[in-house]
Amino acid sequence: MTSVRVIGGGLSGCEAALQLADAGYQVELHEMRPTVQTPAHKTDGLAELVCSNSFKGLAFTSAHGLLKEEIARCGSKLLPLAFESRVPAGESLAIDRDVFSANVKAALEARPNIHLIRDEVKTLDPDQWTILATGPLTSESLAQDLFARVAAIGAANGSPDAKRLFFFDSIAPVVMADSLEEEFLFAKNRWDKGDAPDFLNVPLDKEQYFEFVDALVAADTVEAKPFEKGQLFEGCLPIEEMARRGRETLRYGPMRPIGLHDPRTDKRPFAVIQLRAENAQRSLYNLVGFQTRLKWGTQKDILTKIPGLRTAQFARLGAMHRNTFLDAPKVLEPTLRLRGTKIFCAGQITGAEGYTEALSTGLYAAAALHAAIEGRENFRWPQGTCLAALTEHLTSPNPDFQPMNFNFGLLPSNPVWKKKERKERQIEECQKAWEGFDPMGLKTAESVEAAST
Ligand SMILES: Cc1cc2nc3c(=O)[nH]c(=O)nc-3n(C[C@H](O)[C@H](O)[C@H](O)COP(=O)(O)OP(=O)(O)OC[C@H]3O[C@@H](n4cnc5c(N)ncnc54)[C@H](O)[C@@H]3O)c2cc1C
Structure with missing residues (x-):
């Protein structure tokens, strides 16, 4: 045998x-x-x-x-x-x-x-x-x-x-591509690098951005287990932690709009959420740099207030363990x-x-x-x-x-x-x-x- x-x-x-x-x-x-x-x-x-x-x-x-x-x-x-x-x-x-x-x-x-x-x-x-x-x-x-x-x-x-x-x-949240409001997004790579755009971008104006940051700061997070305490890496901070460090921090981090002119207005948005394809068939997109410890219900509530993501269905929500x-x-x-x-x-x-x-x-x-x-x-x-x-x-x-x-x-x-x-x-x-x-x-x-x- x-x-x-x-x-x-x-x-x-x-x-x-x-x-x-x-x-x-x-x-x-x-x-x-x-x-x-x-x-x-x-x-x-x-x-x-x-x-x-x-x-x-x-x-x-x-x-x-x-x-x-x-x-x-x-x-x-x-x-x-x-x-x-x-x-x-x-x-x-x-x-x-x-x-x-x-x-x-x-x-x-x-x-x-x-x-x-x-x-x-x-x-x-x-x-x-x-x-x-x-x-x-x-x-x-x-x-x-x-x-x-x-x-x-x-x-x-x-x-x-x-x-x-x-x-x-x-883990950053992952959304189903066909649940996005396409009319609010634009496809573009930063500085137009590459042959074809790999990213979808959700533009935010000043008011939308600060509302989003304030919501993050006020939100409930999942309590880290005792064996997970002290394990945050500076290069991989949760978005709510970045928001707490300053109202502009995210705009200079994962939400930076530099190199991302919106082709429909030819203007640079105040801030951007970038979505990157998660699989070859592009049926799933992850929110780049949006790792988070927010409670799952809260993540959905906050993200689905943003035009472009209002009807988003989540294949998975953010987590850090x-x-x-x-x-x-x-x-x-x-x-x-x-x-x-x-x-x-x-x-x-x-x-x-x-x-x-x-x-x-x-x-x-x-x-x-x-x-x-x-x-x-x-x-x-x-x-x-x-x-x-x-x-x-x-x-x-x-x-x-x-x-x-x-x-x-x-x-x-x-x-x-x-x-x-x-x-x-x-x-x-x-x-x-x-x-x-x-x-x-x-x-x-x-x-x-x-x-x-
Ligand atoms: C804290 C926590 C909570 C989770 N909660 C959920 C949840 O609610 N729902 C859900 O769907 N998923 C949850 N998961 C994710 C995952 O689904 C579960 O962990 C699931 O049990 C994984 O199955 P597994 O067989 O891979 O590992 P496990 O079920 O963890 O089995 C691994 C086994 O290997 C043993 N082992 C480890 N090292 C050795 C070794 N060197 N020699 C011999 N034995 C060893 C361990 O003692 C354990 O019994 C959670 C994960 C974690 C860490």
Whole structure:
């Protein structure tokens, strides 16, 4: 029996371990708690949810509902256990976290080919088949080993100085392109550099700018966790902190209008919010330099007062936390394999943010590793599905890579589709694409029906 090491008994690691055990592997699952604790986990339980107890929406028309349906159809092991632990929460899948963790433990213990080892893994072996699933709070020793390893991958690819592993995220809000009020924006690069404009610009006049700054100063921020205090970098301050340092600070920082004459008025606006495409299909844009700790409701309220953004739909809102994640576009292959090794990555360490995404990438990495062992090097999830879109986003070139939840902006869109029908068509294409797909080669017709949400 081939042996596989899974490092991390969290959401993605437990999903991967169960998948691989049922595919016939001997699985060594390493979990460092309780010997070594993380700053956010509270128990020694496997698959512990560190914060909210919700896996978010179930409706097909929500991004997380669609993703759940896809992984249910593709044989997720943890999702049915989440349903067994469900507590009432309307259209969402909320769970009793202790019952869920106990269910996961029982499922692992029921497989004689899973050996649970309670220890901290400090080094990786690139020649051993491994799933790396140590999450946003990967232990210090392992993070250092990984740091050295990804630096070597950088050196092998001709860029030894580039960062390959991050310890803190600073996320700016990301908006859906087709929710913007185009008539208020202009496309332009600063000083007209480059062949074609890569940026959309939201101009603000003096009054709008000062209203915005005053709102930022008065707004509520998310309280930093004790282990995150004192971790702000001067080069990456939250916008509300910049606003507090002076009413003009943002106008000389990320909102500087210099080199950005509005072609419609041929005047330089008083201040500008720049939007930069987040993906190749330009369906998502991030607000450049707008990392923030404002509460999510407050971010939406303040930003949607600005003409151009009044109807904006947010694919994700700004955040800043302690978070260990790889520079996935630079170090992972499309199969989530760490370049040049036998290590496949799953969960938050890949930059896929969220509980449902952790289960999904756990399943994906297990299937990709299984395929690699069987010599199917061209393994791909079917195009048009949620997981193909999410993993493509994680591994496509992106100089400002930051963690991302799954959202509709990542799914392929056909330019002939009308704006109103786009989501409906994406859902249809997605459902067609996953039909009959069996990533681990273990499904039966009954299991597919039973798994369907
Ligand atoms: C504070 C915080 C709050 C969050 N809140 C939410 C939320 O409310 N909703 C949401 O959808 N997402 C949330 N996330 C994001 C993310 O979805 C979760 O962190 C999710 O649990 C990630 O799954 P994972 O499998 O990647 O990591 P985890 O579930 O964290 O599992 C990783 C496991 O690896 C173990 N481990 C670490 N290092 C080692 C080592 N060297 N050797 C052995 N074991 C090791 C850890 O103890 C842990 O059990 C939050 C993240 C953080 C940091």
